[in-house]
Amino acid sequence: MKKHFKLDITNKQYRSVLLLSYSTIAIIAIAIVLTGLFSWFNVYTQRVIYNLSMTQLQNLDTTISNNLDMWRTQLQTAWQDANIKQHIYTQSDSWKTENWIGSYLQRLCVNNGFAEYVCLFRSEDEFRYYGWRYPEEAEIQQIEQRIMETQNDTQQFIIETSNRKNLCIFLTDRKAMGVSPQRGIIYSLDLDQMEKKLISQKIEDSILLVYTSDGQSIINGKLSDERVEQIWNLLQNQDMSSPGMEIVLDESKYLCNSLYNDVTDMHFVMLQDYHIIQTRMTGTKKAAFISVVASLFIALLLAVILANKLYYPLQDFFSKIGSGPEILPGNEEYSRQQAEITSERIISQIHMMSQQYHSDKILWFLGGEDTDTDIPPVLRLQDRGEHCLFLLYWTNRHYLDENFSSDIYSILERNHSGCKISAFADTGSPWLLILLKEPVRSGSLSDWNKLQPLLEDECTQMAKIHGTQIFYAVSALISEEKDLRPNFQELQMLLKYHLLGQSRKGMTSEIFEDRKKLDIPKKIYDDFLDRIKKGKTEEAIAQLPLLLDELSSYNIKKVLLSLSELCVQ
Structure with a gap:
């Protein structure tokens, strides 16, 4: 059976198989x-619609809550007025006091913008009304009955007539919580005016509703009372806290989101017409569909072209192999050896290129300052529970031997078996950076008294192997990723001491604290510059070692800055 599945790529059937496979995959x-x-698009659209709905509901909640607080503050201010307090707490009245109270409360209603009248009462049988509109008899009966049924001043109630609906908030004086009030002041607010001023009327696809906890409608959203009651009944039968629930009204589907404020005891509900939303999103879906189909059609076309371009070169290649002479001269053994040597060289070159690319990427990160750059995985610490040390090696020559990296890696791997070891070197650089990492719980890198002699012994071994003096600098123990770049920069600064002939084994950043951080006096160079100006070059050169010794007591940053100024001179 195997011969039936054998595929000869120089056969014409190969082209058909290749085309069929590419087409099927496409x-x-x-x-x-x-x-x-489209699955993602639908989920994303629902999430965006839900977030927008909740934002609008929260804004409406904040607006109404702020207005309620402001109106209660106005009542508190009015309650503290001396004339109103005298009227409420005493039985004595005068035409002057009565006239002042009427003017004050009328101005309060007009300036408020929503209030129609204010009611003052000092017993359950004595109520007086002030404002720009006098209430109807049905309103008066509801107010005087409902206020006596309240338990505390955080409540509010709604009064309704055939053509009006008002929200009443109040401030009262009671003998105790939970009993009827003895006296107080009541604000009557026009809910129609509130809806017109607090809710935008230009939204076509959304309806905003506000209910009390017992289902009374505060804001109708321009719907009839029957429809508002129907919506409340539907919501009562569902989980009102669930996002994006669907309700059906007269065969029209709506997305419903709600928010409850336990302080004001109100439910804020938003209905969004599903049909309008779908209509608006149709254009976006169509554009996305066209772009995706066009992209994939181009991919299919390229697949067909690739199948043709791949088939004919392969056919020509194998025809030449079958008809031409041997590619490599000599016998078969010689050809095999040459092929093996070529393969090893190719693999070696690829390994070197990939290793150098890895080093360049790490060194570019450590030497950069871009805070948005992702940290390479080999340098990560916190999420892996590790800490690390940087070791920087260099010699008294201006280059490193080819085997230096592998030799020091072998020594470190033998002496630090519990650590992860990585080596990085820039192309043509005279130094090598070593990263030693270990789990924080191990603690071998944090014990400097044990680590220092071990590093010095390793440096001595390398000096014997390569026959040259070797130096190294070691960073502080690094536990946080934000300290990687500063410690690497300190090691590079320590390397600059080599320019002044001050390199030594085991250099640390503490050397910066031992050197003077003062600016170097320019008079140090006066004698040196004077010899150069007079043409006494040999004497100036002979003076250089003394000059460098004098500079050795200063911080390397100050030395480099001073030498650059000397070069300019």
């Missing part, structure tokens, strides 16, 4: 991408 890819795209 069709499957189209199906998967389209399914995933």
Whole structure:
């Protein structure tokens, strides 16, 4: 049976198989991408609609809560007025006091913008009304009955007549919580005016409703009372806290989101017409569909072209192999050896290139300042529970031997078996950076008294192997990733001491604290510059070692700055 499945790529059938495979993969890819795209699009759209709805509901909640607080503050201010307090707490009245109270409360209603009248009462049988509109008899009966049924001043109640609906908030004086009030002041607010001023009327696809906890409508959203009651009944039968629930009204589907404020005891509800939303999103879906289909059609076309371009070169290549002479001269053994040597060289070159790319990437990160750059995985610490040390090696020559990296790696691997070891070197650089990492719980890198002699012994071994003097600098123990770059920069600064002939084994950043941080006096160079100006070059050169010794007591940053100024002179 195997011979029936044997595929000869120089056969014409290969081209058909290749075309069929590319076409099948392209069709499957189209199906998967389209399914995933529109599934994601629907989920994303629902999430965006829900977030926008909740934002509007929270804004409405904040607006109404702030207005309620402001109106209660106005009542508190009015309650503290001397004339109103005298009227409420005493039985004595005068035309002057009565006239002042009427003018004050009328101005309060007009300036408020929502209030129609204010009611003052000093017993359950004595109520007086002030404002720009006098209430109807049905309103008066509801107010005087409902206020006596309240338990505390955080409540509010709604009064309704055939053509009006008002929200009443109040401030009262009671003998105890939970009993009827003895006296007080009541604000009557026009809910129609509140809806017109607090809710935008230009939103076509959304309806905003506000209910009390017992289902009374505060804001109708321009719907009839029957429809508002129907919506409340539907919401009562569902979980009002669930996002994006759907309700159906007269065969029209709406997305419903709600928010409850336990302080004001109000439910804020938003209905969004699903049909309008779908209509608006149709254009976006169509554009996305066209772009995806066009992209995948181009991919299919390129697949067909690739199948043709791949088939004919392969056919020509194998025809030459079958008809031409041997590619390599000599016998078969010689050809095999040459092929093995070539393969080893290619693999070696690829390994060196990949290793150098890895080093360049790490060193570019450590030497950069871009805070948005992702930290390379080999340098990560916190999420892996590790800490690390940087070791920087260099010699008294201006280059490193080819085997230096592998030799020091072998020594470190033998002496620090519990650590992860990584080596990085820039192309042509005279130094090598070593990263030693270990789990924080191990603690071998944090014990400097044990680590220092071990590093010095390793440096001595390397000096014997390569026959040259070797120096190294070691960073502080690094536990946080934000300290990687500063410690690497300190090591590079320590390397600059080599320019002044001051390198030594085991250099640390503490050397910066031992050197003077003062600016170097320019008079140090006066004698040196004077010899150069007079043409006494040999004497100036002979003076250089003394000059460098004098500079050795200063911080390297100050030395480099001073030498650059000397070069300019």
